[in-house]
Amino acid sequence: MSPGAFRALSRAMLKGLLRDRTAVFFTILFPIMFLALFGLLFQDTAGARVTVVEVGDVAVLDDMPQEQLAALSDALTIERSADRAQALEDVRNGDVDAVVWEDDGRVELRISMADAARAGTAQGLMQSIVQTANVAATGQDPAHTLVTDRVEDESVKPIQFLTPGLLGYAVATGAAYSSAFTLVTWRKKRILRRLWLAPVSPGAVVGARVGVSLAVAFVQVAIFIGVAALPVYGLQLSGNWWLTLPLVACGTLAFMSIGLLIGALVGSEEAANGALQSVVLPMAFLAGSFFPTEMMPGWLRAVSNILPLKHLNEAVMDVLTRDGGWGDALPVMGGLLLFTAVLTAIAARFFRWDNA
Amino acid sequence: MTHDDIPAIAVRGLRKRYGDVQAVDGVTFEVGRGEFFGILGPNGAGKTTTLEIVEGLREPDEGGVTLLGEPSWPRKPELLRRIGVQLQASAFFDKLTAREQIHTFAALYGVPPERADAMLEVVGLTEKRDVRDDKLSGGQAQRLSIACALVHDPELVFLDEPTTGLDPQARRNLWDLLREINSSGRTVVLTTHYLDEAEVLCDRVAIMDKGSILKEGAPADLVAEAGVRTLEDVFLQLTGREYRG
Numbered sequence: 311m312s313p314g315a316f317r318a319l320s321r322a323m324l325k326g327l328l329r330d331r332t333a334v335f336f337t338i339l340f341p342i343m344f345l346a347l348f349g350l351l352f353q354d355t356a357g358a359r360v361t362v363v364e365v366g367d368v369a370v371l372d373d374m375p376q377e378q379l380a381a382l383s384d385a386l387t388i389e390r391s392a393d394r395a396q397a398l399e400d401v402r403n404g405d406v407d408a409v410v411w412e413d414d415g416r417v418e419l420r421i422s423m424a425d426a427a428r429a430g431t432a433q434g435l436m437q438s439i440v441q442t443a444n445v446a447a448t449g450q451d452p453a454h455t456l457v458t459d460r461v462e463d464e465s466v467k468p469i470q471f472l473t474p475g476l477l478g479y480a481v482a483t484g485a486a487y488s489s490a491f492t493l494v495t496w497r498k499k500r501i502l503r504r505l506w507l508a509p510v511s512p513g514a515v516v517g518a519r520v521g522v523s524l525a526v527a528f529v530q531v532a533i534f535i536g537v538a539a540l541p542v543y544g545l546q547l548s549g550n551w552w553l554t555l556p557l558v559a560c561g562t563l564a565f566m567s568i569g570l571l572i573g574a575l576v577g578s579e580e581a582a583n584g585a586l587q588s589v590v591l592p593m594a595f596l597a598g599s600f601f602p603t604e605m606m607p608g609w610l611r612a613v614s615n616i617l618p619l620k621h622l623n624e625a626v627m628d629v630l631t632r633d634g635g636w637g638d639a640l641p642v643m644g645g646l647l648l649f650t651a652v653l654t655a656i657a658a659r660f661f662r663w664d665n666a
Numbered sequence: 667m668t669h670d671d672i673p674a675i676a677v678r679g680l681r682k683r684y685g686d687v688q689a690v691d692g693v694t695f696e697v698g699r700g701e702f703f704g705i706l707g708p709n710g711a712g713k714t715t716t717l718e719i720v721e722g723l724r725e726p727d728e729g730g731v732t733l734l735g736e737p738s739w740p741r742k743p744e745l746l747r748r749i750g751v752q753l754q755a756s757a758f759f760d761k762l763t764a765r766e767q768i769h770t771f772a773a774l775y776g777v778p779p780e781r782a783d784a785m786l787e788v789v790g791l792t793e794k795r796d797v798r799d800d801k802l803s804g805g806q807a808q809r810l811s812i813a814c815a816l817v818h819d820p821e822l823v824f825l826d827e828p829t830t831g832l833d834p835q836a837r838r839n840l841w842d843l844l845r846e847i848n849s850s851g852r853t854v855v856l857t858t859h860y861l862d863e864a865e866v867l868c869d870r871v872a873i874m875d876k877g878s879i880l881k882e883g884a885p886a887d888l889v890a891e892a893g894v895r896t897l898e899d900v901f902l903q904l905t906g907r908e909y910r911g
Contacts, residue, residue, distance in 0.1 A: 318773030326760040509743035
C-alpha cells in the first residue's frame with residue numbers, strides 16, 4: 311500500500327466531507343443539539359418539589375430552626391401571602407400545591423387532589439413539621455429518631471446515559487452514511503473503476519475511507535465529552551474513560567459495514583438515504599440512545615440484543631461513567647469486529663462496479 | 667523483438683456471456699503503436715463490455731488481451747502505470763476543485779504536483795484551477811478528465827465518448843487536443859457515437875454490433891469499399907436503421 315495514494319485519498323475525502331455542510335450538520339451538530347437539549351430537559355426530573363403558600367403567620371413554619379428549613383428546601387418552597395381566598399384559588403388552579411394558615415393553634419392545610427403525589431408530599435411534609443414542633447413543645451427528647459443520609463447514585467443522572475447513547479447514535483450515523491454514500495456515489499460517478507484502473511491497492515482506498523471515518527468518530531467523542539462535561543450538564547468521567555476510544559473505533563467499523571451492505575444493495579443516493587434512515591434511527595431507539603431500554607417489553611429487548619449500537623452504548627456507559635474496565639470493553643469490541651466481518655462478507659457478495 | 671514490434675493492443679477470440687446474453691461474441695483486433703483507433707457501434711453492440719475486458723476491468727470467458735505486451739487480466743499495477751483511462755467527465759471526487767482533482771490523481775500515480783499543474787496548462791484550465799468540478803462547463807469537465815487520464819504520461823490512452831454533450835466549438839477544440847495527444851506518440855483508443863469525429867480523428871476504426879466486429883479498417887477505405895459518401899453511411903448500411911435501446 312503506497313503512502314502517497316493513501317494520503318491523497320484521505321485528503322480528498324476529508325476535504326469533500328468538510329465542504330459538505332449537510333454531512334457536517336448531521337454527523338456533528340445534529341447529535342450535539344440533541345445532547346444539549348435532552349441534557350437540559352431531563353435535568354429537572356427530580357420533580358416532586360412542592361410549593362406551599364403560607365397565609366398570615368404560621369408558628370410551626372416561622373419558628374422552624376434554620377437547619378431544618380435548609381434540609382427541607384430541596385422538597386419544599388414556602389411562599390407568603392395575605393390573601394387566603396386568592397391562595398385557595400391558586401391551589402384550585404394548580405398554580406401552587408397547598409395553602410396553610412393557623413387558627414387558634416390549629417394548623418389548617420388545604421390541598422388539591424388533582425395531583426395525588428404532590429398533595430401527598432405536601433401533606434406528609436406539613437405533618438412532619440407539626441409533629442416535630444409538638445415533640446419540641448413537650449421539652450423532651452423524642453423517643454424515636456430517624457437518621458437520613460444520601461447515597462451517591464450518579465448512574466441515574468440523565469447526562470450519564472445520554473452522553474454514551476447520543477454519542478453512539480452520532481457515531482453510527484456518521485460511519486454508516488460515510489461508507490454507504492462513498493460506495494454509491496463512487497460507483498455512480500465511476501470513480502471506483504477509475505481507481506481500479508490506477509496503480510492503487512484496494513488497501514489504500516479502504517484504508518483512507520476507514521481512516522477518515524475513524525478521525526470523524528474521534529472528533530465526535532471529543533466534542534460530546536467536552537459538551538457533557540460543561541458545568542451545566544456535569545458529566546463525571548470515571549478512570550478508564552479513554553477505553554471509549556477503542557470501543558468507538560470498533561463501533562465505527564461495525565456501522566461502516568452496515569453502510570457498506572446498504573451501499574452495495576441500493577442504486578442511488580436517495581435510496582441509500584432512505585435505507586440508512588430506516589436502519590439507523592430504529593436501531594438508535596431500540597439501543598437506548600435516546601432513553602433507557604428498561605421500559606421496553608422483554609421481547610423487544612431481546613430483539614435489541616442483536617444490534618451493535620446497543621452493546622456499544624452499554625460498554626461506553628460502563629467505561630465512561632461507571633468505573634468499567636477492559637473486562638467490559640473487550641468482549642464488546644470482539645463482538646463488534648465479528649459483526650463487521652460478517653456484514654462485510656455479505657456486502658462483498660453484492661458488490662457491483664456500476665449501476666447497470 | 668524490439669519495443670515497437672509489440673502491438674499496443676492485441677485482442678484475440680474474446681467472448682463474454684451474461685446469463686442469456688452473449689455480450690461479446692468472438693472479438694479479435696490489434697492496435698499498433700502510435701495508432702488512433704476508434705471502436706464504433708450502436709447502443710448494446712458490446713462496445714462497453716469489450717472495452718472493459720481490454721482495460722482489465724473484467725475477465726473474459728474466452729480469449730485474452732495483451733496491452734503493451736502484458737496480459738491485462740489479472741490487474742497489474744506496473745501495467746496500469748503505462749495506461750491512461752478517461753471514463754466519463756463525471757468521474758471526479760466530490761467537492762474538489764480542478765486543481766485538487768488532478769493533484770489527487772497525480773498522487774495515485776506517484777507524479778509530482780508540478781507535473782499536474784503543467785497538465786492543467788496543456789488542457790487550458792489553469793484559469794479554472796480553483797473551480798469545483800460541478801461548476802465547470804461540459805467542455806471544461808471533459809478536458810479536466812482527459813488531463814487526469816494523461817497526468818502520468820501514459821503510452822496508451824482509452825477515451826470513452828469524450829465529446830458527448832459538447833457544443834460544436836468545444837468539440838472542435840477537443841479534437842485538436844486529441845490530435846496533439848496522438849501526435850506525441852501515444853496510442854489512443856476512442857469510443858464515440860459521432861461518426862464524423864471518428865472519420866476525422868481515427869487512423870482505423872472497428873464497427874461492432876451484436877457482440878462482434880462487422881468491419882475494420884481506415885475510414886476512407888471503408889467509405890470507398892461501400893461506395894458511399896461518409897462513414898456514417900457505412901455504419902448505417904452495416905447496422906441498420908432500427909432504434910437501439
